[in-house]
Amino acid sequence: MAFSYNISKHLSELETPVIRFDQVTKTYNTGTTALSNVNFQIFKGEFVFIVGSSGSGKSTLIKLMLKEISPTSGRIFVNRRDLSRLRRSQIAKYRRGVGVVFQSFRLLKDRNVYENVAFAQRVIEIPASQIKKNVPAILSVMGLADKHNSLPGELSGGEQQRVALARALVNNPAILLADEPTGNLDPKNSMEIMNLLEEINKRGTTVVVVTHNKEIVDMMQKRVITMNKGILISDEQKGGYTHAN
Numbered sequence: 001m002a003f004s005y006n007i008s009k010h011l012s013e014l015e016t017p018v019i020r021f022d023q024v025t026k027t028y029n030t031g032t033t034a035l036s037n038v039n040f041q042i043f044k045g046e047f048v049f050i051v052g053s054s055g056s057g058k059s060t061l062i063k064l065m066l067k068e069i070s071p072t073s074g075r076i077f078v079n080r081r082d083l084s085r086l087r088r089s090q091i092a093k094y095r096r097g098v099g100v101v102f103q104s105f106r107l108l109k110d111r112n113v114y115e116n117v118a119f120a121q122r123v124i125e126i127p128a129s130q131i132k133k134n135v136p137a138i139l140s141v142m143g144l145a146d147k148h149n150s151l152p153g154e155l156s157g158g159e160q161q162r163v164a165l166a167r168a169l170v171n172n173p174a175i176l177l178a179d180e181p182t183g184n185l186d187p188k189n190s191m192e193i194m195n196l197l198e199e200i201n202k203r204g205t206t207v208v209v210v211t212h213n214k215e216i217v218d219m220m221q222k223r224v225i226t227m228n229k230g231i232l233i234s235d236e237q238k239g240g241y242t243h244a245n
């Protein structure tokens with residue numbers, strides 16, 4: 001009996017989604033409904049693209065996951081936490097547990113590469129001795145071992161995005177959210193960033209990528225959630241960009 005109990009417990013853990021949207025609607029103060037009754041679940045270790053034309057609600061999804069905004073109705077769970085129950089004092093800590101990268105990189109322009117990444121560790125009070133090991137290790141994974149002392153302005157767009165990825169990943173988050181991570185990059189650098197995201201995903205991080213990049217979505221054959229005017233219109237394993245226009 002004990003044996004079967006353990007198996008079912010294990011299965012239920014495997015099946016717990018890391019992100020769950022439950023009938024989520026978001027209407028902004030202006031009256032625009034950006035999302036209507038959206039439902040989906042993302043499981044541990046998945047790689048998911050979110051696609052859709054401009055204004056279809058993709059960034060709104062990301063902002064909701066980061067609790068930068070709250071839904072008008074419905075519920076959102078991330079790592080089993082109901083985000084509506086997060087107290088104000090818990091929000092900063094919650095966000096630090098989710099890695100995020102944006103189209104615009106958002107690096108500290110007056111700090112070098114090492115400092116940009118080390119900063120993410122200092123705010124969660126990782127001991128200095130540990131930071132000295134962790135930062136070079138992740139910079140090396142990102143192919144930036146020789147760029148520790150460079151300022152962001154001295155790097156190419158692709159390199160800057162790799163610094164942003166290193167910063168998002170140095171604290172070992174269970175989830176990485178990327179909002180148009182290749183929006184400012186040429187095709188070669190875009191592919192490099194996608195290869196890194198795939199590598200990170202293979203190491204166990206759940207990866208969610210919002211993108212307009214049709215070629216990459218079609219090539220990578222991952223799960224694709226397609227939004228249109230705030231409605232989730234398709235959710236396909238090994239999907240393509242087909243419905244997004």
Ligand SMILES: Nc1ncnc2c1ncn2[C@@H]1O[C@H](COP(=O)(O)OP(=O)(O)OP(=O)(O)O)[C@@H](O)[C@H]1O
Pocket residue numbers: 028029030032033034052053054055056057058059060061
């Ligand atoms: N802060 C806001 N206040 C009012 N309306 C907003 C706000 N943010 C977004 N919207 C509206 O909500 C809808 C969805 O916007 P959202 O930014 O989520 O779309 P998107 O799919 O990310 O678009 P894009 O691909 O252009 O970035 C749009 O109609 C937009 O104008």
